[in-house]
Amino acid sequence: MNGGSIGGCRAGSLAGLKRPGGDVLRGDLVEKAASDVLTDPARLCAVGRLGLGPHADVAFDRIAVLLERLVDAPVSLVTVLSADRQFLPGQVGLPEELAAAREMPFSHSLSRHVVEAGRMLVVEDIRGDPVMRDNPSVHDLGAIAFAGVPLTDSDGHVLGTLAVMDREPRIWTKSEIALLADLGEVCSSELRLRIEREIAHEARRNAESAHNQLSLLGELTETLSATMDIDAALSRLGATVAGRLADWCVVALAEPSGVVRHVSAAHFDPAHAEAAARLAQLAADAPREMKALVAAVQRAAGPIRQDKADPKSLRTRMAAAEIAEIAERLGFGSYLVAPITAPVGRRTVGVLMLVNGAGRGTFGDAEAGTAVEIGRRAGLAVDNSRLYGRQRHVAEVLQHSMLPELPDIPGIELHARYLPAQIGAAVGGDWYDAFVQPDGSVMLAVGDVSGHDIEAAATMGQVRNLVRGDAYGRDDEPGPLLAQLDRALHGLGMPAAATAVLARVTRDDDGYDLTFANAGHPPPVLLRPDGEVEVWWEDPEPLLGLVPRDDRSTHRRRVQPGSTVLLYTDGLVEHPGTLIDDGIHRIRAALTGNAALPPDELCVRLLNTATRRDDDIALLVIRLN
Template sequence: MPDAELTSALEAIRTGAYVVDEQGRILAVNSCAENMLGRAAGDLIGHDAHDLLHRGPQGQPLPATRCSMRQAFHAGLPAQGSDVHFVRADGSLVRISWVLTPYALHDGGAGTLVVFHDERTPSGEQRPGQGTEPLGELERLALLAETTTRLTSTLDVDEALRRLVSLVVPRLADWAVIDLITERDEVWRTAVVHAEGDTLVHREDLQGPMPPVPEQSPMPLSRALRGVASALAGPETYRRDPDSGIAVEQRRLFDATGIHSAAITPIRSTREVLGALTLGRAEKPGDFTVADLPLLEDIARRAGLALDNARLYQRQRKVAETMQNHLLPQMPQVPELQMTVRYLPAPDASQVGGDWYDAFALSDGATALVIGDVVGHDLEAAAGMAQLRNMLRAYAWGHQEPPSRIVERLDEAVMPITDVAMATVILARIARTGDGRWQLSWSNAGHPPPLLVTHDGLTHYLTDGHGLLLGTGVRTPRRDATIVLPPDCTLLLYTDGLIEAPGRTLDDGLEALRQHAAALAHRPLQSFTDQLLARVQPPGHDDVALLAVRTPPRGSVAPAQCR
């Protein structure tokens, strides 16, 4: 099936264009290419571009070893050429000029963008959607297409800025400067980057806070930061007496970098001015001209849309994380027990979720420990999580009953009282025994089993006391399990985001958790928790809630079945 997002991006290119995957198969094609080749998209998608299109001057099949486009494709570097023949659906040949460049696919894969122009078009004749631009225009269109796909495929502001810099340096300039306007209307020189060969070097000494934007200054950067216009600049532009603090900083920039020619343009979103992009040439020969500004403005316009989307996404994430953190409780102080918690939202989710942890004192002096997960990753899941947490607290406090009976009460109430479809939960109670040790009793409703880790690195998954998840409507007796915890051990309660990831089995995830927990057993509890998350957590597939409890180092009673 054609990729709708890719196809939409290619339609902005006013000449023939298609994208191939790492094997050279066509993934998407625009309508200009369809018209030039006399082939519908369905006859192109999925085919090897070389085998289908590339021919010799007399229409004969062209070996890949003699095809300049194919060789450039395998090199994986930007390239251009001419006098290549494509075969149309009717068997006629089209002699083309072409530009080829790596193209980042939205799913993270690597592709290649091919932009081509029919060299045989008679003077003055135009095909639908194509102008009579020279080869330089093809390069411009290829750069804009690459800019669009690379910047829109990330929702991280810093990553978008890194990609923007790598697109323009050293291709258009040897210096790139990005000034952004913060949410408090302050200006921050976010990036000053210089190309030294193939390496991009950040000049952090030139980055940092900038003076405020003057309201009337005619200087190029000040006008760009007000969204007025693009402009050219050079060292002489800022030799005159400065009219603002920004002009002083610009003089310092030109003096420090040796830039002899610069082009400056606003970075705008659909709603506001976000900053300014400056491209500078120091070692690179030639000066920017007015003819260069439209390309720079096109790049900055695409950058503005991408940055605005990334900022909105991060703002939503911040609100969501704040909501989630307020929903999650503070941990009680239990004498002699250490306790720590962590909550990590999935990086690819912009909403709160249903994972939660809890710990609270019970009416008989014991301490309740809870870990749970409401199905879903949205506000409804978060609301359901809050309902279940509060109900569980009330049942556990008001009824001095085993955990299994409290979980039964909660399950009975889920369907008639809450909006929760399904959820998993572990309710445990930890209390001191008469001989000074710590005893854990628990009941598990469909949740991943707790992990017990001794100070010496022995591990044991607590698989007893397991039953159905909440919300199934099936009423079966739930079971309790009890264990006396060894001294200086760590009990780990966690949600499935810690062990599940596409491409690996649940057993693989549990084994990885066990191995890393054993290796970290000697660490202080805070360090144990942080390092465990850093080593084990799958990259961004699900939320993770984690509750870790450590008993005091007394005695030496080893648990059964540890290994």
């Protein structure tokens, strides 16, 4: 496909778009009447909270570059639209003037049609599209094919697009459209998180002069955004609310099918913690009653308040009499039930039930309003958790798609594992590789590109391909091969800092010769046939991509048949607050005396030594038979 910038526009052909100060030069390029969608106050409020004006944004530039590489389209854009301007926080491939200005008049905007339609638009040839064919971007920017997906906030407002353009007619494939949609979800998630952070900042600013309940909302926002584990978040919510807004509370969450999937309870008095936990357990085992409570809030279309609650009435409404007994013991003088509302679709997904004993008093309008807002934020946390789960799945698929299938080599067993970190987007720069040379020797590599994001994963794929492309068919030792890789990273301008071990295994009549080079990476480990373990420590050499070295060392080992070699990334042995020697000791203990174990089982034992997964782990186990 095309790799250059769209249209090859002359500098003079874009001079009429805007002056540097933003004054319009050609009135026919400005649309004076915006659609209702574009001028929706709620949508514009969300755009304003983003603070994305005519300037570059590192995160969105990275996504644009990644999309351009994966789809192989000349232009990739992340756009955000105000009432009358289109900003370009992420872009690759635009003419220099637009790339520097980071904004575009509506007259040239193809993305506005996506915003107005509220759905993905895929156009093979704009010149034949009755809506877009008169857009000046066809002439001025050379835009012929277009595909764009809407970027939405948590309320469903379309704030902008993730889009690609080509300068010739193009049939967009299903995989390209699916990738565009998946990366659009990643962009939308970033926008939503930024909006929520801004909302949290607003809440914190207002809390300085507002009622204590506003302070509570700010704290709950932090609590809900501190984890993507929704069960943990809702439990923390209850613990935060109890004593601040009510004596005790119950939080329940239902699946769309109606199945109750979470119930937690908290009381302000630690002496009642055990009773509250028991009540939550009983309520979780009484789905009919919990579903009825959710349905009652849905019918009420708002909070339900009872100033004079009769604890005895619970006995007639609850199948488990113990629930009523515990509620009476905790204090059941008045209650307020607020919906937990998911922002997309405004559906009720659960309830927050606040309860006061007779001594605390009843709930007023202020408490009711605060409870509704807590339910709204809890619903946002629920949606973000589900979105995070989908995003993590996409990231894992992307990561694994970049890792190779290991070759089938007579006499050599290869086993590999990749485990993402338990935090973050589950995509990073750890990798492994193995391939057979024309002379029958086997190249082995494990490396780690710095970073834990999509950019690191993309860079990892490039580094791995450079290793293959440079090493294949050459009989150079690993040291010179790593030195050449270092020169290539600098010469090609790749912003990569990476550790790596590169090894070559050659078989002869008596066993195996193994040579390796190490660029700042944890040492290889050998499990001998007698069950003893060797750690191949060598003088450290710097990472790849920092300062090019003309010479890198090659180390040699003689390996007996029946031995097992282990290459791995630092996630297996490094943990905050501990030395790498401690991690090496753990894997040494897992290997010692286990030379007869199958490599698959060795992989499991090794991964079990990593008690925390703050970093990705790549593991390559080589059994030399």
